Structures are given as C-alpha cells and as structure tokens.
Amino acid sequence: MKVTDTALQDVKLMTLDVHRDNRGYFLETFQARRYEAQLPGYQPFVQDNCSYSARNVVRGLHYQLKHPQGKLVRVARGEIIDVTVDVRRDSPQFGQAQMVAMSAQHFTQLWVPPGYAHGFVVVSDDALVEYKCTDFYQPGDEVCLRWDDPALGIDWPVSEPVVSEKDRQGLSLSALCELRSVF
Ligand SMILES: Cc1cn([C@H]2C[C@H](O)[C@@H](COP(=O)(O)OP(=O)(O)O[C@H]3O[C@@H](C)C(=O)[C@@H](O)[C@H]3O)O2)c(=O)[nH]c1=O
Numbered sequence: 052m053k054v055t056d057t058a059l060q061d062v063k064l065m066t067l068d069v070h071r072d073n074r075g076y077f078l079e080t081f082q083a084r085r086y087e088a089q090l091p092g093y094q095p096f097v098q099d100n101c102s103y104s105a106r107n108v109v110r111g112l113h114y115q116l117k118h119p120q121g122k123l124v125r126v127a128r129g130e131i132i133d134v135t136v137d138v139r140r141d142s143p144q145f146g147q148a149q150m151v152a153m154s155a156q157h158f159t160q161l162w163v164p165p166g167y168a169h170g171f172v173v174v175s176d177d178a179l180v181e182y183k184c185t186d187f188y189q190p191g192d193e194v195c196l197r198w199d200d201p202a203l204g205i206d207w208p209v210s211e212p213v214v215s216e217k218d219r220q221g222l223s224l225s226a227l228c229e230l231r232s233v234f
Pocket residue numbers: 100102110111112113114122169170171188215217
C-alpha cells in the first residue's frame with residue numbers, strides 16, 4: 052500500500068496493492084496493524100457504511116461535533132471527487148478545503164481523520180462509496196457544513212447538483228465559527 056500526503060495535514064491518500072491473476076484480482080481493503088501504523092489519528096473502526104448515488108449527486112459536507120468520526124473512504128464502483136474540510140477547533144488550517152479524485156478503477160482510498168467535514172460529488176454514471184467509521188453515527192451530533200459556501204472556495208465539477216434537503220440547509224463556515232465558540 053502506498054500512502055501519499057495531501058494538501059491537508061493528516062488526510063492521506065492510499066493506493067492499494069492489487070493482486071491480479073487469470074481469475075481477476077484480489078486486494079486487502081483494510082488490515083488493522085498496517086493502517087494503525089500508517090494513519091495519523093487512527094482509532095479502531097466501529098461502523099461500515101455504503102452509499103449508492105447517481106451522477107451529479109452531492110453528499111455532505113458532514114461531520115459530528117462531540118463524537119467526531121474518522122473515515123476510511125473507498126470507491127467500490129464509479130468515480131467521485133471527494134472533498135474534505137478541516138473543521139478542527141483551533142487548527143491553523145481551519146476552513147481549508149481540498150478536492151481529491153477517487154475511482155474504483157484506480158484502487159484508491161482516503162483517510163479522513165476525526166475533525167474534518169467530508170463530502171463528495173459523483174462524476175461517473177453512478178458510484179458505490181464504502182467507508183469505515185471510527186465512531187457511531189449520532190444524528191443529533193451531526194453538523195452539516197454548506198457544500199457550496201463560497202467561503203470554502205470549492206470549485207465543484209457539477210452543473211446540475213442533486214442535493215438532499217438536509218444538505219441544502221447546511222451552515223456556512225461563518226455560522227460554524229459561532230457554533231464552535233459554544234463548544
Ligand atoms: C450517515 C448515516 C445515515 N443513516 C440514515 C439516516 C438517513 O435516513 C439516511 C441517509 O442519511 P444521510 O442523508 O445523512 O446520508 P449521507 O448524505 O450519505 O451521509 C453521509 O455523507 C457522507 C458524505 C459522509 O461523510 C457520511 O459520514 C455521512 O454523513 O441514512 C444511518 O442510518 N446511519 C448512518 O451512519
């Protein structure tokens with residue numbers, strides 16, 4: 052497994068080792084000892100998620116305030132542009148966002164540590180996104196950062212986004228700063 056730094060501290064892009072033979076291929080998508088050694092802020096995973104989306108679907112940007120989740124994200128089918136935003140209280144890179152292209156074809160995986168908001172847009176006909184989480188889903192603790200807040204400077208590669216009602220109601224980064232001061 053090759054681990055590559057990204058523009059955001061502690062967010063890592065992995066390229067998985069693929070073992071091919073005449074039957075097809077095999078790959079390890081998680082191995083506790085190896086990931087523990089290589090992922091900053093690693094904690095054991097307690098939940099596995101999977102979402103299926105059509106082209107132009109935007110999900111995010113989500114995080115949990117009191118129970119932040121680290122996420123190990125993999126695209127099992129299709130292609131996405133993954134977006135992470137540092138929302139860690141007191142972080143010097145607070146509010147910084149980055150886009151990372153990920154596809155099933157390239158066998159990549161992204162480590163999004165606790166304290167980062169996460170989302171993605173589907174840029175293929177459809178996409179199956181699987182991710183492991185280091186804490187349980189707690190809807191009452193979830194914060195939704197508005198995906199298209201201009202303050203984030205994210206140039207989403209989508210002209211007709213399909214967005215949930217919840218995500219349309221997301222908070223701006225400045226509203227988040229006010230919320231931050233409460234906790
Ligand atoms: C996230 C989640 C949702 N749900 C339910 C709630 C709701 O009825 C339905 C759809 O939920 P959402 O609209 O929040 O799904 P979605 O927009 O796909 O939410 C996900 O977005 C990506 C970007 C992430 O990073 C994830 O952590 C998660 O927040 O599934 C669970 O039961 N468990 C979960 O862990």
